[in-house]
Amino acid sequence: QVHLVESGGGSVQTGDSLRLSCVDSGRTFSSNTMAWFRQTPGKEREYVGHISLSGGSTYYTDSVKGRFTISRDNDQNTLYLQMNTLKPEDSAVYYCAARSGSLFSRLAIEYDYWGRGTQVTVSS
Secondary structure, X not given: OOOEEEEOOEEEEOOOOEEEEEEXXXXXXXXXXXXXXXXXXXXXOEEEEEEOOOOOOEEEOHHXXXXXXXXXXOOOOEEEEEEOOOOHHHOEEEEEEEEEEOOOOOOHHHXXXXXXXXXXXXXX
């Protein structure tokens, strides 16, 4: 069973940083590819990036490359998203997602488990 809970969102200014966390209370965290998505009202959920099972590989959408960093602590069943140099267009509800196994996808529909999200608001 996978149960994901995000935290760390908030309201910040342009250029600030935030660190989101996602804790999995289940027992299969280290067996899941983990990803971050984000969504704004009226738009589809957008892929932000993902991390491999071991944490050795990360991938990002172009708009966050160089600013966002995904990491994971398999001992603590926790996924992180470090967001630096935030921009107003980064404002969204951020979701963590889990996909069983090592295959990854940028498509939200292919992720099996989701948290409820945490709001990030960046003002200019």
